[in-house]
Amino acid sequence: MPGRSEVGAGAGKLEGMVFGVREFELALMHRMRDLNQARVEEALRDMGASRAELREAHAHWTRLAHAPRAPKGVAALRMALGPAPYRGRRPVGSLTCDVLRWPLPSWPGLEFEALAGPGGEVWNQWFVRPAGAAALTFADLTPWTCVVADLGASFPGAVQIEGPAPHHWSVDFPHDGVTYRARFVYGLHQVLTKP
Incomplete structure (x- = not known):
C-alpha cells in the first residue's frame, strides 16, 4: 500500500525500505498474536491492514535488527517512531538509565517505554501508563x-x-x-x- 508506511513523523529508511509508526505497531502486534489472535485480528481490521502486512512488518523489523548498517537500540526506535516526546533518567541498581516514551495510536492512554543503558542499548521495552499505575478491579x-x-x-x-x-x-x-x-x-x- 503506497504511502501507508510513511504515516507518522518517525518513518525511517534503510536501503529503500521504510519503517514507521504503523509498521512498528504491526511488529508489536505480531508478537501479541501469540496470546491474543482475536484482538490482533480486530486491530488489523481497524487499521485496514492485512495479515500479510503484519508478517512483513515483523520480518522487516527483524531484518533491520540484524542488518549491519541499520541503527540499533534507541537509534532504531527513533528511526521508526521519531524523537521521544518524553525523556527522563531512572536509577537501576548502581547505574542510571535513560527513559524514553512514545504514545502509539493503537493504545491510547498508554505509552511505549524504552530503558536504555549508557551506550544506547535497550535494556527493557514495554508499555506503561505515563501517569502511573491505575487501581483496577x-x-x-x-x-x-x-x-x-x-x-x-x-x-x-x-x-x-x-x-x-x-x-x-x-x-x-x-x-x-x-x-x-x-x-x-x-x-x-x-x-x-x-x-
Missing part, C-alpha cells in the same frame, strides 16, 4: 487496556514472572480465593488464565 482486566504495573498496584500479593518467550511476562495474583495468571506481551495485558 477484576472486571477491569480487559486485554490491551492495562499494563504490568497496574496488576501490582491493584492486587496485593501479585507476583511477576518472566514469560516463556521474548517480551512475554506473567503476573500471578489472588482474587476471591483463586489464583489467576495475567499474561502480557510488551507489558500489555493479553489474556487471563488460571496457572
Whole structure:
C-alpha cells in the first residue's frame, strides 16, 4: 500500500525500505498474536491492514535488527517512531538509565517505554501508563487496556514472572480465593488464565 508506511513523523529508511509508526505497531502486534489472535485480528481490521502486512512488518523489523548498517537500540526506535516526546533518567541498581516514551495510536492512554543503558542499548521495552499505575478491579482486566504495573498496584500479593518467550511476562495474583495468571506481551495485558 503506497504511502501507508510513511504515516507518522518517525518513518525511517534503510536501503529503500521504510519503517514507521504503523509498521512498528504491526511488529508489536505480531508478537501479541501469540496470546491474543482475536484482538490482533480486530486491530488489523481497524487499521485496514492485512495479515500479510503484519508478517512483513515483523520480518522487516527483524531484518533491520540484524542488518549491519541499520541503527540499533534507541537509534532504531527513533528511526521508526521519531524523537521521544518524553525523556527522563531512572536509577537501576548502581547505574542510571535513560527513559524514553512514545504514545502509539493503537493504545491510547498508554505509552511505549524504552530503558536504555549508557551506550544506547535497550535494556527493557514495554508499555506503561505515563501517569502511573491505575487501581483496577477484576472486571477491569480487559486485554490491551492495562499494563504490568497496574496488576501490582491493584492486587496485593501479585507476583511477576518472566514469560516463556521474548517480551512475554506473567503476573500471578489472588482474587476471591483463586489464583489467576495475567499474561502480557510488551507489558500489555493479553489474556487471563488460571496457572
